[in-house]
Amino acid sequence: xxxxDFYTNPMSRGQIVRWALHEVGxxxxxxxxxxxxxxxxxxxxxxxxxGKVPAIVHDGQVVTECAAICAYLAEAFPAAGLAPEAHERAxxxxxxxxxAGPIEQANSLKAMGVTPTHEQQRMVxxxxxxxxxxxLTAKFEKDAxxxxxxxxxxxxxxxSHVDWGIAFGIMPKREALLAYAARLRERxxxxxxxAIDNALIAQQGQQQ
Numbered sequence: 120x121x122x123x124d125f126y127t128n129p130m131s132r133g134q135i136v137r138w139a140l141h142e143v144g145x146x147x148x149x150x151x152x153x154x155x156x157x158x159x160x161x162x163x164x165x166x167x168x169x170g171k172v173p174a175i176v177h178d179g180q181v182v183t184e185c186a187a188i189c190a191y192l193a194e195a196f197p198a199a200g201l202a203p204e205a206h207e208r209a210x211x212x213x214x215x216x217x218x219a220g221p222i223e224q225a226n227s228l229k230a231m232g233v234t235p236t237h238e239q240q241r242m243v244x245x246x247x248x249x250x251x252x253x254x255l256t257a258k259f260e261k262d263a264x265x266x267x268x269x270x271x272x273x274x275x276x277x278x279s280h281v282d283w284g285i286a287f288g289i290m291p292k293r294e295a296l297l298a299y300a301a302r303l304r305e306r307x308x309x310x311x312x313x314a315i316d317n318a319l320i321a322q323q324g325q326q327q
Contacts, residue, residue, distance in 0.1 A: 122146045122147060124150060126150045129319035132185050134279070136188050142308040186219040203271055207271065210265055215276050215277060230289050234248070235247075
């Protein structure tokens with residue numbers, strides 16, 4: 120299968136996709152883009168009109184949005200065994216898109232210091248941010264991974280939100296969430312991907 124072009128910045132959600140690429144063992148070339156003009160250049164906006172990373176180009180096909188990229192890679196590289204089996208599809212898709220919607224929104228509100236009123240909760244997709252965290256906690260009090268006892272690509276996406284949320288203090292440090300994040304950090308693909316991004320962040324810091 121042909122190589123993937125991977126557009127990212129180490130201080131972005133591109134870390135999610137790098138981890139996913141390592142999990143499936145995909146041959147890829149990394150293109151690191153700076154914020155500002157590089158992400159808004161005509162050449163990159165031809166790939167992603169939003170001028171945001173990450174994005175991948177595979178066999179001439181562009182995929183953006185982290186959840187979509189993760190789901191795409193799981194299907195494009197079936198030998199990795201990270202796509203859902205028939206009995207896992209409900210949990211796989213439910214929680215992957217729960218992370219893309221309510222969790223992403225709840226984390227963003229927390230990071231911005233915004234607490235929606237009861238009336239505003241009817242308007243925002245996540246509803247009550249605290250209820251989002253309660254639902255997520257209850258999930259991992261019951262299951263080791265998104266699909267029960269087996270790690271799937273949904274854990275790359277959901278787990279990244281939990282990992283970052285705890286690290287940056289925007290998610291509660293509840294025992295079930297801490298334990299889930301700890302399980303994910305033990306994965307070789309997580310560690311190898313994280314090492315690359317940490318090295319790139321350090322390199323950027325030296326250049327400033």
